[in-house]
Amino acid sequence: MKQFSKEKIDKFIEILDFSKIEGDLVPVITQDSQTNEILMLAFANEEAVRRSLETGYAHYYSRSRSELWKKGETSGHVQEIQQIITDCDSDSLLFKVKQTGAACHKGFYSCFYNEFVDGKIKIIGKKAFNPEEVYKKQ
Amino acid sequence: MKQFSKEKIDKFIEILDFSKIEGDLVPVITQDSQTNEILMLAFANEEAVRRSLETGYAHYYSRSRSELWKKGETSGHVQEIQQIITDCDSDSLLFKVKQTGAACHKGFYSCFYNEFVDGKIKIIGKKAFNPEEVYKKQ
Numbered sequence: 437m438k439q440f441s442k443e444k445i446d447k448f449i450e451i452l453d454f455s456k457i458e459g460d461l462v463p464v465i466t467q468d469s470q471t472n473e474i475l476m477l478a479f480a481n482e483e484a485v486r487r488s489l490e491t492g493y494a495h496y497y498s499r500s501r502s503e504l505w506k507k508g509e510t511s512g513h514v515q516e517i518q519q520i521i522t523d524c525d526s527d528s529l530l531f532k533v534k535q536t537g538a539a540c541h542k543g544f545y546s547c548f549y550n551e552f553v554d555g556k557i558k559i560i561g562k563k564a565f566n567p568e569e570v571y572k573k574q
Numbered sequence: 575m576k577q578f579s580k581e582k583i584d585k586f587i588e589i590l591d592f593s594k595i596e597g598d599l600v601p602v603i604t605q606d607s608q609t610n611e612i613l614m615l616a617f618a619n620e621e622a623v624r625r626s627l628e629t630g631y632a633h634y635y636s637r638s639r640s641e642l643w644k645k646g647e648t649s650g651h652v653q654e655i656q657q658i659i660t661d662c663d664s665d666s667l668l669f670k671v672k673q674t675g676a677a678c679h680k681g682f683y684s685c686f687y688n689e690f691v692d693g694k695i696k697i698i699g700k701k702a703f704n705p706e707e708v709y710k711k712q
Contacts, residue, residue, distance in 0.1 A: 440693060441693070443693070444692075444693030447693060447694075448690050448693075451695065456637070457595065457596075458595075458596045463601050463615055465603050465612060465615060467612060471610070472609070472610035472611065472612075473610065474603060474605060474610075474612070474668060476661070477601055477603060477661065477666040489690075499594070519689055520689070520690045521686045521687070521688060521689045521690070521698070522686070522688045522690065522695075523614070523615065523685040523686050523687075523688070524678050524679070524680045524682070524685045524687070524688075525685075526688070528615040528685075528686075530612060530686045540661075540662050541662070542662045544662070547661040547662045547663075547666075548659045548660070548661050548666075548668045549659070549661075549662070550659060550660045550661070550662075550664070551657055551658070551659045552586050552627075552658045552659070552660065554582075555578060555579070555581070555582030555585060555586075556585075557589065557660075560659070
């Protein structure tokens with residue numbers, strides 16, 4: 437994705453409705469742009485949307501750490517945004533991305549790997565890396 | 575999707591974490607099970623998850639109307655659930671569905687039809703029905 441100028445980003449921010457989620461957030465669905473597989477669901481505040489559009493890489497807001505979060509900052513598993521789409525109410529975002537490595541911090545390609553089948557959880561995801569290796573302290 | 579017994583639904587509810595969104599909700603991504611196109615993002619409380627699993631049809635919680643909401647109740651555009659998947663933190667759901675009609679109340683097949691391109695919104699969705707016809711008062 438090309439990076440956008442501040443003026444164009446301002447116009448997009450104006451359209452978005454951050455009022456529906458406590459902390460002025462919008463939910464963001466992240467989808468593999470090639471396979472359409474869903475990779476994760478996270479939240480973005482205004483700053484995270486701005487940084488995503490300025491840099492072309494997915495940024496979110498971490499509610500647990502209360503801070504801006506560039507996806508892949510620690511792991512190297514960055515997400516290059518190919519398309520950015522908002523919904524009919526402008527209160528949710530969809531990032532279509534080219535995923536480096538894998539999206540899930542537990543080592544799966546997608547965070548959505550627990551299917552509810554016959555009253556039990558069945559793991560349907562592919563393990564792509566060992567989190568202990570990738571996130572180990574130096 | 576087969577319908578689940580109360581005992582099995584209880585086990586699934588136990589796994590889910592409703593604590594992260596005000597009002598004890600989880601975000602639900604709804605995806606076309608055949609094309610993997612994303613249809614909408616909505617929220618579910620415990621009751622909506624239970625009704626979805628009991629009936630096999632997608633139910634959500636409407637935050638604007640503060641009530642349980644069976645998708646397609648007015649329009650007939652129901653969503654038959656094919657797979658139900660939760661993520662690594664058990665705080666988000668993915669419904670893979672067979673969509674009757676179209677998902678968006680504005681007449682588009684998917685709610686995600688506004689792409690941000692070159693500083694402007696470009697409508698990329700397909701119009702599937704006329705909302706004035708479908709939602710008209712009898």
